Amino acid sequence: MTAETATKPTTHRARAEKKAKTQLSEGRKQERKLGWLLCAPAAIVMLAVTAYPIIYSVWLSFQRFDLKFPDQREFIGLGNYITVLSNQYWWTAFGVTMLITVVTVAVELVLGMALAWVMFKTLVGRGIVRTAALIPYGIVTVVAAFSWKYAWTPDTGYLAKLFADGAPLTERASSLAIIVLAEIWKTTPFMALLLMAGLALVPDDLLKAASMDGATGWQRFTKVMLPVMKPAILVALLFRTLDAFRVFDNIYVLTAGANNTSSVSMLAYNNLIRGLNLGIGSTMSVLIFIAVAIIAFIFVKLFGTAAPGSEEEGRR
Amino acid sequence: MAERSRESRRRRRGVAALAAVALLGPTAAACGGGDDGGVPEINVYYAPEENFQQVVDDCNQQAQGRYRLAYQVLPRGADEQRVQMVRRLAAEDDGMDVLGLDVTWTAEFASAKWIREWTGQQKSEASQGTLQQPLESASYEGKLYAAPKNTNTQLLWYRSDLVPNPPKTWDEMIKMSQDLKSQGKPYEIDTMGAQYEGLVVLYNNMVASGGGKMLSDDGGKVEFDQGAVDALGTLQKFASAGVTNPSFTNTQEDGARLQFQSGSGAFQLNYPFVWPALQEGAPDLKDKVKWARYPGIDAGTPSKVTIGGYNLAVSSYSKHPAEAYEAALCLRSPEHQLFSAVNDGVPPTIESVYDDPKMDEAYPFKADILAQVKDGANRPITPAYQNLSTVLSATLSPPADIQPEQDAKELRGSIQDALESKGVLP
Numbered sequence: 001m002t003a004e005t006a007t008k009p010t011t012h013r014a015r016a017e018k019k020a021k022t023q024l025s026e027g028r029k030q031e032r033k034l035g036w037l038l039c040a041p042a043a044i045v046m047l048a049v050t051a052y053p054i055i056y057s058v059w060l061s062f063q064r065f066d067l068k069f070p071d072q073r074e075f076i077g078l079g080n081y082i083t084v085l086s087n088q089y090w091w092t093a094f095g096v097t098m099l100i101t102v103v104t105v106a107v108e109l110v111l112g113m114a115l116a117w118v119m120f121k122t123l124v125g126r127g128i129v130r131t132a133a134l135i136p137y138g139i140v141t142v143v144a145a146f147s148w149k150y151a152w153t154p155d156t157g158y159l160a161k162l163f164a165d166g167a168p169l170t171e172r173a174s175s176l177a178i179i180v181l182a183e184i185w186k187t188t189p190f191m192a193l194l195l196m197a198g199l200a201l202v203p204d205d206l207l208k209a210a211s212m213d214g215a216t217g218w219q220r221f222t223k224v225m226l227p228v229m230k231p232a233i234l235v236a237l238l239f240r241t242l243d244a245f246r247v248f249d250n251i252y253v254l255t256a257g258a259n260n261t262s263s264v265s266m267l268a269y270n271n272l273i274r275g276l277n278l279g280i281g282s283t284m285s286v287l288i289f290i291a292v293a294i295i296a297f298i299f300v301k302l303f304g305t306a307a308p309g310s311e312e313e314g315r316r
Numbered sequence: 317m318a319e320r321s322r323e324s325r326r327r328r329r330g331v332a333a334l335a336a337v338a339l340l341g342p343t344a345a346a347c348g349g350g351d352d353g354g355v356p357e358i359n360v361y362y363a364p365e366e367n368f369q370q371v372v373d374d375c376n377q378q379a380q381g382r383y384r385l386a387y388q389v390l391p392r393g394a395d396e397q398r399v400q401m402v403r404r405l406a407a408e409d410d411g412m413d414v415l416g417l418d419v420t421w422t423a424e425f426a427s428a429k430w431i432r433e434w435t436g437q438q439k440s441e442a443s444q445g446t447l448q449q450p451l452e453s454a455s456y457e458g459k460l461y462a463a464p465k466n467t468n469t470q471l472l473w474y475r476s477d478l479v480p481n482p483p484k485t486w487d488e489m490i491k492m493s494q495d496l497k498s499q500g501k502p503y504e505i506d507t508m509g510a511q512y513e514g515l516v517v518l519y520n521n522m523v524a525s526g527g528g529k530m531l532s533d534d535g536g537k538v539e540f541d542q543g544a545v546d547a548l549g550t551l552q553k554f555a556s557a558g559v560t561n562p563s564f565t566n567t568q569e570d571g572a573r574l575q576f577q578s579g580s581g582a583f584q585l586n587y588p589f590v591w592p593a594l595q596e597g598a599p600d601l602k603d604k605v606k607w608a609r610y611p612g613i614d615a616g617t618p619s620k621v622t623i624g625g626y627n628l629a630v631s632s633y634s635k636h637p638a639e640a641y642e643a644a645l646c647l648r649s650p651e652h653q654l655f656s657a658v659n660d661g662v663p664p665t666i667e668s669v670y671d672d673p674k675m676d677e678a679y680p681f682k683a684d685i686l687a688q689v690k691d692g693a694n695r696p697i698t699p700a701y702q703n704l705s706t707v708l709s710a711t712l713s714p715p716a717d718i719q720p721e722q723d724a725k726e727l728r729g730s731i732q733d734a735l736e737s738k739g740v741l742p
Binding site: 067068069070083087089090153155167170257258259262270271274275276277 | 406424428429510511512563565699710714737738739742
């Protein structure tokens with residue numbers, strides 16, 4: 001989120017300049033200049049605290065650098081990238097991460113929409129309904145993950161009893177299902193919150209007019225509400241996808257990556273913090289960064305013009 | 317009215333000032349400690365041990381003002397302990413003086429130049445009377461880098477009402493368990509099978525008992541001989557013989573203890589902490605449970621079992637190394653090892669401590685522990701042990717799916733990569 005706010009003015013400005021350099025009035029120019037002056041301090045601080053670590057980790061990723069062997073540090077170019085990208089653990093983790101991302105975001109979109117609708121339409125006890133719906137999002141992920149873990153552990157857990165001879169966290173498929181479930185439970189409210197903001201955008205008159213014209217409930221939903229909500233849906237999807245791709249805490253607590261359930265973030269942590277291999281670990285961080293950037297790019301460029309950061313959105 | 321509001325404003329300001337002092341107080345105290353020319357403060361970073369504070373207090377008294385120890389309790393999990401120390405040492409933190417290292421980390425910390433070598437008088441004091449295997453775990457490339465504080469080893473705990481004579485080998489134990497199962501009696505062999513260090517220890521026990529080797533003697537090269545391949549077969553056989561708990565592949569130390577304590581197990585392979593817990597947690601079982609040496613591979617050859625435990629090292633970034641060495645020696649002195657053995661159940665590394673009569677009551681199995689530690693097997697001593705362990709546990713898990721020849725071939729490659737920190741850790 002922070003990175004986005006930093007880049008937004010830049011792209012906006014660059015494009016706007018190209019098109020409207022000559023058309024700008026003197027007053028607009030002054031206004032723009034003031035705007036830049038006002039956001040400069042924040043932009044500088046952010047560059048210092050984000051750009052430096054990013055550049056440093058890119059630099060580390062070109063080196064063989066293991067804290068255990070301080071004397072063997074050397075520059076090896078793209079060697080680490082070749083090692084990581086030709087490694088089966090990396091691709092397994094990548095597959096797991098993609099699976100978790102796609103499944104959770106898809107399910108959360110549907111459930112989140114339903115929850116948003118409920119929160120939006122409730123007349124009686126609106127505050128209570130909204131608070132109750134947001135509780136899972138308010139619980140610390142690690143705490144929630146531990147309670148899921150105990151719930152699924154035979155002997156101590158109430159959910160494990162649902163399975164015949166169950167230790168569901170010892171099998172790959174059931175572990176992944178539990179991780180996905182925990183993620184969905186946790187972040188559906190977040191999705192619902194963003195979607196509810198979109199719901200509020202839909203003018204009541206539009207819906208009334210549609211129903212006067214004989215539109216059914218489903219038609220009103222797909223033909224009227226969804227198009228109007230599109231920007232909000234895209235924001236929600238983008239945030240959640242980026243978030244889901246970095247999934248770490250639930251996996252760390254629930255399985256610790258056993259039975260091939262590591263995500264790319266888990267793998268990076270294992271190599272960087274536990275393995276002390278700064279070279280390989282940084283390479284993974286950079287690759288995750290690139291993957292996240294690609295996801296953001298796809299959302300912004302390919303999914304219509306109303307996505308955050310596009311020209312459409314910036315226009316007054 | 318005006319009077320009252322001024323009064324309340326004044327009071328509020330007072331509260332705010334108090335809060336500020338309360339917030340700043342600990343930081344200021346923490347920063348000021350030790351370096352004001354007075355008594356040097358030695359920070360001991362050690363795993364949680366219930367009565368260790370008493371040992372620390374005792375050493376403070378013996379120091380008579382030469383230094384003042386502060387016990388900084390590390391997290392409970394071994395991984396978290398290591399990560400915390402590593403992170404701070406990588407940043408050259410001088411706030412850590414004495415470090416409690418798991419036996420498998422000593423080589424790594426030494427190679428990274430994070431801990432100081434022990435020499436001269438201190439070296440001879442640390443090694444005098446110390447058992448050979450623990451001392452080896454504290455050495456790297458022929459130099460001593462830590463003083464062994466306590467050791468540890470797993471024993472075989474069995475139900476004497478179900479098993480009259482304890483098994484000597486894995487094959488025998490699996491057979492006994494299967495017989496009990498067919499008779500409808502408690503039969504499980506409960507031990508650690510989750511994908512973590514515990515699984516590596518289980519495998520290392522089988523490798524060492526069978527006379528196999530994973531690495532060359534200097535720890536620099538992969539060897540993975542026939543003994544290591546056979547151990548893969550033994551582990552696979554054990555895991556797929558239908559004698560484990562359903563949760564075997566997700567079980568760590570405490571899980572195994574609980575499984576056995578709940579009555580479904582006939583055998584348990586675990587550390588001695590299970591004994592006091594059994595006395596309290598399962599009074600109906602306590603008279604039925606006995607102990608024996610960990611099972612081996614051949615009936616004729618006694619088993620060789622992995623040793624665990626902690627070593628005390630002095631950080632390279634410590635500002636008071638002389639005092640830190642002295643403090644470490646005090647913390648692991650014979651009298652304190654005896655105290656910790658009796659009160660916290662951690663086996664001593666100094667042989668003479670085992671002769672003390674106080675050991676008999678708390679440690680009825682002390683003879684077996686001593687015998688096993690004397691023949692003990694260290695895990696491969698290499699700075700890259702953490703990599704090796706991660707790669708091993710990933711390949712061994714789940715144990716029932718091991719394919720000895722194929723996995724051995726894969727491990728030879730991935731272990732060599734791990735030793736050279738070239739490969740990717742799972």
